[in-house]
Amino acid sequence: MGENLPGDAVENGKKSPRTPKHWELKERLAELLRVVSPGGSLPGERALASEFGVSRTTVRKALAELTAEGRLTRVHGSGTFAGEGKLTQRLQLSSYTEDMRSHGRHPTSSLLDARIGAADPELALLLGIRSGDDVLRLRRLRRADGEPMAIETSRLPLARFPGLERHVGDGSLYGLLWEYYGVALGHAEETIETALATPAEAALLGNEAGALMLLLSRHSFDTEGRPVEWVRSVYRGDRYKFVATLVSPQSDHH
Amino acid sequence: MGENLPGDAVENGKKSPRTPKHWELKERLAELLRVVSPGGSLPGERALASEFGVSRTTVRKALAELTAEGRLTRVHGSGTFAGEGKLTQRLQLSSYTEDMRSHGRHPTSSLLDARIGAADPELALLLGIRSGDDVLRLRRLRRADGEPMAIETSRLPLARFPGLERHVGDGSLYGLLWEYYGVALGHAEETIETALATPAEAALLGNEAGALMLLLSRHSFDTEGRPVEWVRSVYRGDRYKFVATLVSPQSDHH
DNA sequence: GGACTTGAGTGGTTTAGACCATTGCGATTA
DNA sequence: TAATCGCAATGGTCTAAACCACTCAAGTCC
Numbered sequence: 001m002g003e004n005l006p007g008d009a010v011e012n013g014k015k016s017p018r019t020p021k022h023w024e025l026k027e028r029l030a031e032l033l034r035v036v037s038p039g040g041s042l043p044g045e046r047a048l049a050s051e052f053g054v055s056r057t058t059v060r061k062a063l064a065e066l067t068a069e070g071r072l073t074r075v076h077g078s079g080t081f082a083g084e085g086k087l088t089q090r091l092q093l094s095s096y097t098e099d100m101r102s103h104g105r106h107p108t109s110s111l112l113d114a115r116i117g118a119a120d121p122e123l124a125l126l127l128g129i130r131s132g133d134d135v136l137r138l139r140r141l142r143r144a145d146g147e148p149m150a151i152e153t154s155r156l157p158l159a160r161f162p163g164l165e166r167h168v169g170d171g172s173l174y175g176l177l178w179e180y181y182g183v184a185l186g187h188a189e190e191t192i193e194t195a196l197a198t199p200a201e202a203a204l205l206g207n208e209a210g211a212l213m214l215l216l217s218r219h220s221f222d223t224e225g226r227p228v229e230w231v232r233s234v235y236r237g238d239r240y241k242f243v244a245t246l247v248s249p250q251s252d253h254h
Numbered sequence: 255m256g257e258n259l260p261g262d263a264v265e266n267g268k269k270s271p272r273t274p275k276h277w278e279l280k281e282r283l284a285e286l287l288r289v290v291s292p293g294g295s296l297p298g299e300r301a302l303a304s305e306f307g308v309s310r311t312t313v314r315k316a317l318a319e320l321t322a323e324g325r326l327t328r329v330h331g332s333g334t335f336a337g338e339g340k341l342t343q344r345l346q347l348s349s350y351t352e353d354m355r356s357h358g359r360h361p362t363s364s365l366l367d368a369r370i371g372a373a374d375p376e377l378a379l380l381l382g383i384r385s386g387d388d389v390l391r392l393r394r395l396r397r398a399d400g401e402p403m404a405i406e407t408s409r410l411p412l413a414r415f416p417g418l419e420r421h422v423g424d425g426s427l428y429g430l431l432w433e434y435y436g437v438a439l440g441h442a443e444e445t446i447e448t449a450l451a452t453p454a455e456a457a458l459l460g461n462e463a464g465a466l467m468l469l470l471s472r473h474s475f476d477t478e479g480r481p482v483e484w485v486r487s488v489y490r491g492d493r494y495k496f497v498a499t500l501v502s503p504q505s506d507h508h
Numbered sequence: 509g510g511a512c513t514t515g516a517g518t519g520g521t522t523t524a525g526a527c528c529a530t531t532g533c534g535a536t537t538a
Numbered sequence: 539t540a541a542t543c544g545c546a547a548t549g550g551t552c553t554a555a556a557c558c559a560c561t562c563a564a565g566t567c568c
Contacts, residue, residue, distance in 0.1 A: 020551065023453065023464075044518060055553045060520085065450055065464055076519050077560030086447060186501075192446055193340060193495030194466045196319055199277060210277075210319050212448045212466060241447030244498055247440070274521065298548055309523045314549085330549050331530030 021054055022061040028052070029062055033071060033082055042072070042080040068212045070238035086241045087144065105144045112139040112151075112204075114168050116158060126219060127157045128227045134158040136165050138173070141204055142233075148205045149240065152233040160226075177228070186223035192216050192242060201234055212237035275308055280316040282306070287325060287336055296326070296334040322466045324492035340495045341398070359398045366393040366405075366458075368422050370412060380473060381411045382481045388412040390419050392427070395458055396487075402459045403494065406487040414480075431482070440477035446470050446496060455488055466491035 029048075036042065045063070049056040063080060066072040071083045087105075100107035116134050124131040136158050142150045154173065158164065160181070167176050177183040195215040197207050207213075218231040283302075290296065299317065303310040317334060320326040325337045341359075354361035370388050378385040390412050396404045408427065412418065414435070421430050431437040449469040451461050461467075472485040 019453065022551080046518090057554090058552060061551090063519095068448075069450055074519065075561080077517080078562080079518060188500045190498045190500055191495050192468075192498070194322075194448055194468060194491035196323055199273065214446075214448060237448035241445050244444045244446075246442045246444055276521080300548085311524090312522065315521090317549095328549065329531080331547080332532075333548060 022058045022065075025052055025054060025058060026062040026065055029066060030071065033066070036082040038082050038084045040082045042082070044079065068238060083238070086239055087149075100144050106146075108143045108146070108170075110141050110143075110170050111168060112141055114138050114165055116165060119157075123155060123230065126227060126230045127155065129157045129159060136161070136168075138168060148236075150233045150235045151201055151204055152231060154229050154231045156229045157227070160228075173229075183222050183228060185228060186221050186225065188218050188220040190216060190218045194237065195234065197234070197236075205234075205236055207236055214240065214242070216242070276312045276315040276319075279306055279308060279312060280319055283316055283320060284325070287320070290336040292336050292338045294336045296336070298333065322492060337492070340493055341403075354398050360400075362397045362400070362424075364395050364397075364424050365422060366395055368392050368419055370419060373411075377409060377484065380481060380484045381409065383411045383413060390415070390422075392422060402490075404487045404489045405455055405458055406485060408483050408485045410483045411481070414482075427483075437476050437482060439482060440475050440479065442472050442474040444470060444472045448491065449488065451488070459488075459490055461490055468494065468496070470496070 029042075032042075042048070043051065045056050045059050048059045048063075052059070063072060063074070067074055067083075070086055073081045073083050075081070115137055117137060118132045119127065119129055119135045121131045123135060124133060127135065129135075134157075136156045138152075138154045138156075140152045140154070141148060142152055156164065161177065161183075164176070164180070167180060174185060177185075193215050195213045197205070197211045197213050201207070201213070202211060214235040214237050216231075216233045216235065218229075218233070220228045220231070222228050283296075286296075296302070297305065299310050299313050302313045302317075306313070317326060317328070321328055321337075324340055327335045327337050329335070369391055371391060372386045373381065373383055373389045375385045377389060378387060381389065383389075388411075390410045392406075392408045392410075394406045394408070395402060396406055410418065415431065415437075418430070418434070421434060428439060431439075447469050449467045451459070451465045451467050455461070455467070456465060468489040468491050470485075470487045470489065472483075472487070474482045474485070476482050
C-alpha cells in the first residue's frame, strides 16, 4: 500500500541521519525479490557481497532482516529462497483442529511429551490449586498441511481431571475434557507478544534460534468460571499472523 | 572465569547440536540481569567481551537478543541498562483514550500529518470505494504517560466524511465521526503480526531500525456494516503485549 | 542397480580491528 | 556563575578472513 513518508530520502549530504549500508542493501534486495517467484533462489551470500561491493557481514545483516519479515527462507547448506507469505490464525475459543479446518488446511497434532509435576506458586494461582499440587504438562507440536506451525505447552490441574494422563494422545484435548469429565470451555484470556526462538523450539519448528516468534498465552476457564488450563504457544513470526473479530460492546464515541 | 570446555561438544562422539557461544553468553548475561534492578547499568560491550573471553561481535549478538526481548535497553553513547518489562494493550473495539485510561495510564495522542491522496486498488477495496477516490490519511503518534507507544496510520474514505480533514486534530477520531457524521463503529477485523521497525518509525518511537515490532491492522465497519477506516499501527515489540478476552460461541467439543 | 564416499557450495559462527555517532562530564573560558 | 569546549567512554557500523556444519550431486565401489 503506497507509503510515501517525507524525509526518508537521503539528501543534504551534511548531518543526514546516515542510512546504514545494510538497510540500503536490504531495499535493493527487496526490489530484486519482487521479480523472484516464491520459492525461487537468490545468489549466495558471497556472490551478493562482491556483487554489491560490501562485506559478507553486511549482506548477512540485510538478509537476516528480510528473513525475519518472512520474505526470505534460508536453508543451511542449500541456499536462500524467496518466501511464501504469512498464514493467518483466528483468535477464537475453539479447538485447533476446527480452527485450521475452517481455513481449508489439514491439521495434525502430535504429543511430544506428557509429564506430571508440582505446581509452583505462580502456576498454582493460575490454575486455582495449591502450590505443590500435581499438574499435568502436555507439549504438542501443531502442524498445518504437514508444516510445523507451533509448539503448545498446556498445563492442567490433575486433581480436577484424575487419570487424564492415561487418556491424552494426539487427539483433541477439549474433546477428552468433555467426554470424561463433562467440562466445556466458557471463556479465555489470551495475550500476544513477540519472543525469540530458543534453540529447542527452533529445532522443532525448523527455525533458527533467535528468530522472531509470536508468543500466545491462553488462560482458559470452564463454563462455570473455574480455571481449566494454562497454555503457552509459540508460533513462527515469519509465517503466521493472528486475526480477531471485535464487536463493539455498544456504540462508544469518545 | 571458566573458559568453555570445548569438550562438552564431543562427549558422545557423535553429532552434538553445538550451542553457539552467543547463546551461552546470553544465558549468562540473563543470569547476571536477574540481580540488576530495572534501570541499572551493565558493563560496556568491550568490558563484557574481555570479561567473558569472546569477541565484541559475539557480545553484541547476545545483547541484541536480550534487547529484542525487552530485557535490556541500550542508549547510544550512554550505556546498556536493565529493561522494565512489557505493558499490555487490550484488544477491543474502543478508543485509544478510553483503553489506556482503563489501565490507569495517561494517554496522549498527537497528529503527525493529515493528507489527502488517491486510493490504490487494494485500499479502494478495503474502504468500499473506487480506485482513485480521495482518501484521508492520518498519522498519529500515541503515547502513554509521555512514552511513545505506537504510530497509527488511519485511512478513511473522504466521500463519506466530507470536510473531515478540517476537523481532525489531536482529539478522538471516533468522537468526530459520531458528532459530525452520526457514524458509530460496529465491528472490526484485526490482525496481529510481527514486523521490523523502519528507520522512520524507529526515529519516532525512540527505537532502533530493525527492532521487533507488533504490527496491528484494523479494518473497522460502522453499525450498518459499511467500511469506515483501515488502520495500521506499529507498536514496540519489546514494550507491549496485547490481551484479548475470548468467549466461547457455545460449548464446542472436538 | 544400489549403497557409499567425496567434495564443492551453501549458510552459520566467530574473531580482531577500524572507524563513526552520541553522550556526558570535567575543564576551561567568558 | 554560566556557558562552552574537549575528550573519553559508550554503542553502532563495517570489513576481511577463517573455520564449522549442512546439503546435494557426481563419482565410486560392490
